[in-house]
Amino acid sequence: MTSITDRFCPKCGRPSESDGLCNSCRVAETPWAVCDARMISTHCPGCGATKQVNTWTDTNLEKEELAPDLARKAVHFHDDVKKRAIGVEIRDISPNRSRARLTITGTLYGQAVEKTCLVDLVWHKEQCDRCNRITGSYYEGIVQVRAEERTLSPFEMQTAAAIATQIEDSLQAGGERLSFISDMTENKDGLDITLGSQHIGIMIVQGITAQLGGRYTTHPKLVGEKNGRQLFRITYLVRLPKYRRHDVVKVRRGYVEVEQVDQRNVRVFDLSEGRSRAIKEEEIQKKIGNARDAETALVAYISGGMMGILDPLTGETKECQNKAWQGISAGENVRVLRDGDALVVVR
Structure with missing residues (x-):
């Protein structure tokens, strides 16, 4: 039995919990979910990076993995919708277009709601900022690795290259997409590393000198002006010591x-x-060699403060001083370098 104080929906006449429409009519009147007809994904054909607004982001995801999230972004819910869910089915129409069928569900004012919509997904190709700079031979600095009064050893060449690559990987993983190495060249003078930013340049020279020793200097060159700012390219010259570790x-x-x-x-x-x-x-x-290049030789005998070592090339026995700190016994192998006809035992 109703009373004069009961509230009724002005549209359908059924009881209402408020002075306005009942929940069913409120749901019917409310655009609770709206879908964009088309979504565009811009990616770089060179490296696969994706673009959002004006920002490029590296990603390892394929189109099939990107499509569901891109389709879901087309849905805009009313603020009052609860228990939101979106089911996605993707169908490729062409190499550059896909179509998503979305099944959208939720609750609104206590009522279960559901609808479907179609969204076209457009796969747009555009060269990213990094690939554009690389293909355009753009660079902001060069690291030149040299050695004082000698050539770089293969070990130093490989170590410097590895340090540079590790630093590039670290910066790229941290989001510095323009801190890249565009070229790395070995030549008779040493190693040249061409760089996309000055930040990676200073990090590389600091890393190389920290591990291999030596010092570095910077040599900026004015190459132009942009938006009132002077543009410089910097040559970072690394000089490794005349003598290297284990010499x-x-x-x-x-x-x-x-x-x-x-x-x-x-x-x-x-x-x-x-x-x-x-x-x-x-x-x-003078320098006689590097301990990394030492030969292995057999200790034939120990006699007092001397030891006899079989020359690995000639088979002759050559005597060397037996140092107490070495703790060498007859029959052991030792590592030796040559100083003329003499053998020098190293660690």
């Missing part, structure tokens, strides 16, 4: 192995005394 050199008191070089001193391991110490570069008389 075995002769000094007045014997032989030492280089451990580290800075601008003032050379840190070495004394092969006679079995300890590390610092020397001046002027104390070095």
Whole structure:
């Protein structure tokens, strides 16, 4: 039984919970979900990056993986819709177009709602900012890796290249898409690395000198002006030390192995005394080799303070001083470098 205070829907006459329309009529009057007719995805044919507004983002997703999310972005819900869900079915129409059938469900004012809509997905190709710079031979700097009074060793060449690649990967993963290496060339002078940004340049030279020693200098060159700002290209010149790690050199008191070089001193391991110490570069008389290139030789005998080593090339026995710190016994193999006819035992 109704009373005079009961509220009725002015449209259908059924009881209403408010002074206005009942929930069923409110749902019928409300555009609770609206779909865009077309969605455009812009991607780079060179690297696969996708563009949103004016920003490019690297992605490893294929078109089939991108399509469902792109289609769902076409749906715009009324704020009052709860328990939202969107089912997606994709059908390719052409290489550059797909069609999505969306089944949209939810609840509105306590009523279950459902509708379907069709959305065209357009796959647009555009060269991204990074690929555009690379193909246009754009660069902001060059790292030149050289060595003081010598050529780079294969180890130094490979290490410098690996450091540069690792830094590029790290910056790219962090979102710095324009911090790229566009070219890396080995030549008779050393290694040249062409770069897309000045930031990656400074990080590479710092990484190389931290691991291989040496120092670097920067040489900017004005190349133009854009929007009132001067544009520079920078050459980063890395000079690796004259002596590199594990070089075995002769000094007045014997032989030492280089451990580290800075601008003032050379840190070495004394092969006679079995300890590390610092020397001046002027104390070095000559280099006899690098411990990485040492040969393996057999210790034939130990006698007092001397040991006999079989020369791996001639088979002759050559005597060397037996240093107490080495702890060598007859029958063991040792690593040796040559200084003329003499053999020098290294670590």
